[in-house]
Every structure is written in structure tokens, then in C-alpha cells.
Amino acid sequence: SKTQHFKWEVGYAFRSPDCVEGLVMGINGQFPGPTIRAEAGDTLHVELTNRLHTEGVVIHWHGIRQFGTPWADGTASVSQCAINPGETFVYRFKVDKAGTHFYHGHYGMQRSAGLYGSLIVDVAEGEKEPFDYDGEFSLLLSDWWHQSVHEQEVGLSSMPFRWIGEPQSLLINGRGQYTCSFASSFIVAGSNTTAGRGRQCQFLGHEECAPQILPVLPNRTYRLRLASATSLASLNFAVASHKLVVVEADGNYVQPFAVDDLDIYSGETYSVLLTTDQNPAANYFISAGVRGRQPNTTQALTILNYKPNPPFKPPPLPPPVTPRWDDFDRSKRFSLKIHALAGRSPKPPMKSNRQIVLLNTQNTVNGLLRWSINNISLALPATPYLGSIKFRLKHAFDGAPPPETFLANYDLMRPLANPNSTIGSRVYRLRLNSTVDVVLQNANAMKENVSEIHPWHLHGHDFWVLGYGEGRFVAAEAERHFNLEDPPLKNTAVVYPYGWTAIRFVADNPGAWAFHCHVEAHLHMGMGVVFAEGVDRVRGIPVEAIACGSTAKMRMASNDERGQELTRD
Numbered sequence: 001s002k003t004q005h006f007k008w009e010v011g012y013a014f015r016s017p018d019c020v021e022g023l024v025m026g027i028n029g030q031f032p033g034p035t036i037r038a039e040a041g042d043t044l045h046v047e048l049t050n051r052l053h054t055e056g057v058v059i060h061w062h063g064i065r066q067f068g069t070p071w072a073d074g075t076a077s078v079s080q081c082a083i084n085p086g087e088t089f090v091y092r093f094k095v096d097k098a099g100t101h102f103y104h105g106h107y108g109m110q111r112s113a114g115l116y117g118s119l120i121v122d123v124a125e126g127e128k129e130p131f132d133y134d135g136e137f138s139l140l141l142s143d144w145w146h147q148s149v150h151e152q153e154v155g156l157s158s159m160p161f162r163w164i165g166e167p168q169s170l171l172i173n174g175r176g177q178y179t180c181s182f183a184s185s186f187i188v189a190g191s192n193t194t195a196g197r198g199r200q201c202q203f204l205g206h207e208e209c210a211p212q213i214l215p216v217l218p219n220r221t222y223r224l225r226l227a228s229a230t231s232l233a234s235l236n237f238a239v240a241s242h243k244l245v246v247v248e249a250d251g252n253y254v255q256p257f258a259v260d261d262l263d264i265y266s267g268e269t270y271s272v273l274l275t276t277d278q279n280p281a282a283n284y285f286i287s288a289g290v291r292g293r294q295p296n297t298t299q300a301l302t303i304l305n306y307k308p309n310p311p312f313k314p315p316p317l318p319p320p321v322t323p324r325w326d327d328f329d330r331s332k333r334f335s336l337k338i339h340a341l342a343g344r345s346p347k348p349p350m351k352s353n354r355q356i357v358l359l360n361t362q363n364t365v366n367g368l369l370r371w372s373i374n375n376i377s378l379a380l381p382a383t384p385y386l387g388s389i390k391f392r393l394k395h396a397f398d399g400a401p402p403p404e405t406f407l408a409n410y411d412l413m414r415p416l417a418n419p420n421s422t423i424g425s426r427v428y429r430l431r432l433n434s435t436v437d438v439v440l441q442n443a444n445a446m447k448e449n450v451s452e453i454h455p456w457h458l459h460g461h462d463f464w465v466l467g468y469g470e471g472r473f474v475a476a477e478a479e480r481h482f483n484l485e486d487p488p489l490k491n492t493a494v495v496y497p498y499g500w501t502a503i504r505f506v507a508d509n510p511g512a513w514a515f516h517c518h519v520e521a522h523l524h525m526g527m528g529v530v531f532a533e534g535v536d537r538v539r540g541i542p543v544e545a546i547a548c549g550s551t552a553k554m555r556m557a558s559n560d561e562r563g564q565e566l567t568r569d
């Protein structure tokens with residue numbers, strides 16, 4: 001293993017991700033940011049300088065557990081202070097496990113501004129993956145708005161509320177087409193399958209918004225690494241005429257299974273194997289279309305280009321049809337196909353020490369639309385939790401324990417009679433090395449007969465997905481059906497409308513960790529909680545991570561010396 005050094009500058013640039021010019025947040029002038037390629041066991045040393053003129057920034061390494069380096073998790077207000085314009089923060093951490101990951105901004109809604117990139121970890125030298133392939137491609141999926149992130153943020157916290165709406169475009173590796181389609185000859189009336197804007201794109205290949213084509217040879221097997229950095233969209237991914245064999249989910253091996261298409265939620269990653277066993281005289285469409293919410297966005301397209309066909313040779317067959325957005329039974333069937341690969345992943349403890357039930361509801365707080373968890377809507381404090389817990393700064397956040405469940409007579413199927421909830425900053429304190437079950441319980445939103453889909457992402461840990469269910473989670477009944485045999489290990493899991501999802505994890509990573517809906521707007525509206533375990537054991541928090549809020553004042557009050565010691569202790 002080795003240490004890899006990167007010098008990155010985050011800044012805005014004019015780009016045309018979907019053929020329409022706007023501002024993107026890039027790294028070293030690149031959008032999406034540079035791909036990091038490492039080997040398991042490597043240490044990454046990323047020197048990040050903020051070249052935004054008036055905003056702080058942080059970068060979260062999604063899927064990396066940050067054992068021993070909780071301050072490098074890159075979550076503003078949780079693991080560190082935002083990096084100020086002109087300042088530099090060094091992210092130094094180990095990538096301990098092979099897998100498909102990505103990185104992204106985690107301050108305000110900066111992920112939506114385009115701050116993301118791929119992070120691929122290969123197996124360590126001498127190790128082997130449990131499958132073979134001849135070549136690979138990384139496809140980072142995202143959604144894109146023409147409205148600025150600032151307008152989006154202000155709209156979400158305005159009265160009257162202004163929802164961000166569905167994205168204008170879907171992007172594959174930062175490329176989409178808003179003004180034209182390169183499958184216009186296949187337009188299906190009334191469907192979002194192909195671009196509604198009938199103009200045919202004329203690409204030479206060098207255009208910023210030209211799709212990145214995947215060149216392949218016949219009769220080979222390719223690994224497609226998919227990662228969804230979307231802000232809102234749940235996606236369905238497919239390659240016309242080709243089967244996809246799922247082998248990895250969120251950086252963990254799964255029991256291989258073949259599908260025609262797969263659902264991928266924001267925050268998830270998958271590897272699929274594709275064999276080029278179709279007629280080699282043709283090219284084939286690759287598509288990603290919206291699922292889970294009523295779509296108003298045309299599907300993202302690129303081409304599987306059988307060599308030696310020209311890259312843009314039009315495929316004779318239409319793009320795959322994205323399954324109906326609200327066919328949730330279909331989505332659930334896919335979720336239930338995912339099992340851990342025997343012998344390659346740890347099994348869950350058979351019992352948990354604690355069960356936390358998290359009910360999500362859409363609420364109003366002083367008339368503003370918010371999301372709440374057990375009736376508390378998360379408002380991140382000015383002082384990051386890691387520092388304020390470590391140094392016992394009592395007034396930096398609400399120290400009361402948050403509720404472990406919700407009222408038994410709560411009607412999940414109706415809008416709240418009283419939609420008021422409160423803003424809060426409480427923390428679930430977990431006993432170090434205890435086994436924790438979390439049940440995500442979905443419910444009706446503000447509008448009747450609406451319950452939305454939410455992908456939840458846990459920082460600092462992988463978790464086992466023990467089960468999904470409909471309606472109210474009833475422990476005695478549900479637990480009998482938990483999968484304790486071969487549940488998949490993941491870091492993101494979806495909770496379906498009016499349903500529940502049960503996960504289990506071991507709180508074995510000293511630090512403060514966010515657990516939240518990965519829909520950017522929903523987190524902004526309060527849809528998250530914070531877990532903390534063993535923080536008193538955390539040693540070596542860099543000064544830069546705590547140079548704000550109450551931890552900064554603490555250091556000044558102690559004339560710097562005690563502060564220095566404290567952070568070194």
C-alpha cells in the first residue's frame with residue numbers, strides 16, 4: 001500500500017453539462033471532479049483549497065468508513081468546520097476496502113451544484129475479486145437543474161415554499177442533452193423514454209455535452225461501475241438487449257444475479273457485469289431514467305459501441321423503456337434480490353442491543369415546510385458535533401436524547417392532523433461496539449395519498465439490510481422475517497412509500513456520524529439524524545477541523561495552549 005497525494009482546488013466554472021450553459025462547481029477546472037483510483041490499504045492525502053469566492057466547502061468520501069479519522073468524513077457541522085474561501089484542509093485517510101465509491105460536497109446543497117467525482121478502490125495487490133472481466137467503465141449518474149443552487153436553497157426555506165421541481169436533465173459522467181436528443185427518431189408519444197424535444201443532436205464527439213461513448217469488443221465481459229450522486233432522482237439503468245449481472249452493491253460483494261435493468265437510488269453504487277454477446281454490427285443504447293417520483297425529465301442516454309462500428313452509429317433498436325415510475329412492487333422485487341456473497345462478507349450479530357425507530361414526516365415549522373424524524377427537524381449547529389462532543393461543550397447543541405420511537409396511535413396513512421414540529425440538533429449517543437437496529441418508518445406526507453421514497457445514507461459504517469415491510473413496523477411480527485442469513489451490507493438503503501426498512505450495524509467507529517435522506521433538498525429541510533459513539537476515544541482532531549463556533553472560542557479562551565493540548569490529548 002502507498003500514499004497518494006492530490007492537490008485540489010474547488011471553484012465555479014462556466015460549463016454546459018446538458019448543452020445549456022450555467023455555473024458548475026468543479027475541481028481543478030474539471031467537472032465532474034477527477035477520478036481517484038486507489039488500492040485497498042492506500043492512504044489518500046487530498047489537500048483541498050477552497051477557491052469559491054464567498055462560500056465554505058467540504059468533501060465527503062461516500063462509502064469510506066474513516067476508521068480512526070472521523071474528522072476526515074467531510075460533513076459540515078458534523079465532522080468538521082467548513083473550509084473558508086482561500087483556506088486549505090488536508091483530508092488524510094485510509095481506503096481500507098475495495099469497492100466502487102464516489103465523493104461529493106456535503107455543505108448546504110453543493111452536491112447539486114456539481115461537486116462530485118468517482119472514487120474507485122481496487123483490491124490490494126495479490127488479492128482477487130470473486131468475478132472476472134476484461135475491461136471496465138465508471139458511470140457517475142447525476143441530475144441537473146438550470147436554477148442555481150442558491151435559488152433552490154432560498155426557495156426551500158421561503159414562504160410560500162418553492163419546491164425545486166424535477167431536474168431539467170440527467171447526466172452520465174457529467175453529460176446530458178437538454179436541447180436535443182440523439183434518439184429523436186424513437187420518440188414515444190407521452191412517455192419519458194426518449195427526449196420529447198424532437199431535435200436530433202448532431203455530435204462530432206468533442207462537445208461538452210456529447211455523451212461519453214463506451215467502446216467495447218464483441219464477446220468480452222465488462223464491469224460497469226455505477227454510482228448515483230443524484231440530488232433527487234431515483235434512476236433505472238439499462239443497456240438495450242443486454243443482461244446485467246449485479247456483483248457489487250455499495251462497495252460490498254453480492255450473490256451475482258442477472259437483470260434486464262436495475263434501480264439505483266441517490267447514494268448507492270453497484271457493479272454490474274455485461275457480456276457483449278449481441279449482434280456486433282450494431283451499437284446499443286444505454287439509458288438511465290427517472291423512477292420513484294412522477295418524472296418530468298427525459299432519460300439520460302449514451303451508447304455501447306461495438307468496435308469497429310463508428311461511435312455515433314445510430315443504434316437500430318430504441319432505448320430501453322424506463323419502467324413505470326410508481327411500480328414500487330417492481331422496485332421491491334429488485335431490492336429483495338440483493339444478498340451478500342457467501343464467504344466474502346461478515347454476518348450480522350444475531351441480536352441487537354438497541355432498536356431505534358425513526359418515523360419520517362413532512363411538517364411545518366413556523367409555517368415553513370420541513371421534514372422531521374420523530375417530530376424533530378434537524379438543524380445543523382454552527383459547531384461541528386465531533387468537536388463539541390469531544391470537548392463537552394454543553395451549549396453547542398441540544399444535549400437531550402432524541403426520541404427512540406413515535407406514538408403508537410400515529411396514523412401513518414393520513415396527513416398529520418397537527419403538522420407542527422420543532423427544529424432540533426439532538427444526538428443519538430450509541431454505546432461503543434453495541435449493535436444497533438434502526439427502523440426507518442415511512443408515512444403519508446402533507447398531501448393526502450402521497451408518501452415519498454427516501455434513500456437513507458449512513459456515514460462511518462456499513463449496515464446490514466435486514467428487511468423491508470409494508471405499513472407499520474410491528475417488531476414481534478417483523479423480526480421473525482428478518483434476514484440474518486445473508487443480508488447485504490450497504491451504506492444506503494431506501495424506504496418505500498408507506499413502508500419500513502430495517503437495518504443493523506455495529507457502532508464500532510468512534511466519531512460523530514450523519515444518517516440522513518440522500519435527497520439533497522430533504523436533508524436541507526431537516527431529514528436526518530446524528531449518531532455518536534466513543535467520541536472520548538477520538539485522538540488527534542486537526543485544529544482546522546474545529547476552528548469555528550464554540551470549539552474556536554474554547555481554544556481562544558484557553559489562550560491557545562490548553563486548546564492545543566486538548567486537540568492533541
Ligand SMILES: O=C1O[C@H]([C@@H](O)CO)C(O)=C1O
Pocket residue numbers: 163445452521522525
Ligand atoms: O419535500 C418535498 O416537497 C415537495 C412537495 O411535497 C411539496 O411541494 C416534494 O415533492 C418533496 O419531495
